[in-house]
Amino acid sequence: MESELIQSITRNYELLLPSNPESVILLMELNDKIEKGEIDEAFSQHDFEKTVDQVAEMLGREKSIQKETISKKLSQYFYTTAKRGHEYRYQLTVYAKDLVSAIINEIQPQYDDLPLIYTFRRTLPLTEEDLTNIQNLNYWYFNHYGPAKKRILGHIENLQRFVDKKTFELRTILKADVDNARGLIDKFILVFREIGKQTEGLTQTLNFKQDTLDRIKTAEPAFLKEKESWERYFKIRTEIEQFFESIDNRVLAINDRIQTSSSRLKTLYDSLRYKQIYKLKVEKYLISLIRSAQSVDGEIVLPPEFSRKNYPYFKRKFRFIPRLNFNDVIPKDVPEMAEDEELRMLKEAANMQVLVRQEHISKWLENINSRITAGDEIEFEDWLSEIYKSEQNLEVPIDVCFGLIQQHNKNPDADLIVDKDRVFNLNDDVTIWRMKIQPSNS
């Protein structure tokens, strides 16, 4: 670089660039108002001062800001003073407007909605006439190629930033622990749609660029007549080649990034597709289960052919005998058994009754035995009637009968004869065989 230029920059540095944010924002505000038509292209002192106050308020600064000081600093490179009638007016320089645009574009890049190929076609059209002679080519170079370069580079830079931003968003989406996976996919699609819109025709761009370069190269014979023309042509061609090469690298880098993002989406898509196929298999298996299962006694039973699976189930149960320490036992008093008085009396009465009966049986047996000993013949049916009449029950005469049988059945001194052919009717209910006991020597 020339030393004079360096010295000039060093000398004027403080005036060349705004020294504080307030100045930059002031310039932006003024430019914005001009674009919106709120103030004229050549605006008044009043407009300037009002805008200064507004900027001070925006930034929370004190309103008693030195307007004249600011004005002086900006007057060197950022505005010119123009007389209109009796009044002096401000006019922003191209430098000021370009600086403001550059800052805004850097901080909040405005992405072109149109694809890159459109920018190329719009800014870099090369006609046959442009290649007929050096003058036309020079004109094209300065008036089309020159401005187009900036535009194209700006577009590519923005595109790079845009793709980087969206790629980062994709990475964030993939890592996010979102519950709603459908939303995740929607975000993916949105990002890719935006990228797709911006990078539409990348291939077309590269082809257009190559085509332009080829046409310039093909036109070489037209510039061979004069050395100066040839040198100028060669310089232009070389510069364009280098510019296009730099674009190639950038565009290819952008393309690579998009491919990487596409592969991420493809992975997600494949993963979801596999999950969907697997889910269908699970559903089919469920249907096959319920189709083949039966209800047996209220229980679901699968056919024996269905495989059964086992799992561990070990539930330990520890049984132990509780330890009792009898030393510490305090014996309780045993309560007296509550006796049922009524029952006792009934039992006593029953026992008495049995005793009485036994006594009577003994007496009757004694009586009959004495008669047998005396040599009498005993017809038991007579005695049965008498005993029954006397005792008013059958137990005594029956026990007397059994007693006599026991005593005299094997008694050698007496014969016990039972006549089964002749029966005796005690009453309507009782009929007995006749039994006779007679002494043996009779």
Place this chain on the structure above:
Amino acid sequence: MENENSTFEFLAKESSLRYFAEANFALTQGKHIQNYSYDTKIWDYINDNYGKLANYYELLYNCFLRKESNDRDVYFYLDFPEEGFGRFTRDRCRELEDKHVVFGILLLNSSKEKFFEAKEMTWDDLEQITEEGEHKELWQRLLYGELKRNYTPNEKDEVKRKIERTLTEFVRMGWVNWINQEAFHFEIMPSIDRLAKMYAREINEVELTEDYIHEQLS
């Protein structure tokens, strides 16, 4: 000897003194441990000592402590070797009952369907499947024993109680968690995926299963 000592040294650690017993009881009873609710501490313990515990069970129980995941949720369970049941012989293992297989696969299917939503179900959801779904006749024949136009409230209550008992068994196994048992509202846990692993071959070869059924029914 030294090697043997170091293999089981982890049992003397503070964390083992606190959590090993609970973890062992749960695992040997067939439970699937997830990082959820009351099992969080046990899950942490198993996760931190996974290698050593896996070794422990392989050496002493002749079975495997598995660490699986389902959509980033990790769960642990004891698994048998390919042949046999390790030391869990005789009455130390259980066969998954047929009704558990059927309802388990139903819940697995529902879990897959709810890919984008919370994996919760209520009695209404189950009723919709059995009374209004595409295969309602199959379900009703299975649950009620016969296909009728209408079922009495008692019959429906009985079916509801049966399913509730099955779900309670699944809670014990860690496949399901009651959100509100009274309201019959439950959550399908990630470890329901274990059924997919148990029946992986059958699910992947479902076409063969279908052919077999078609053959049997025709």
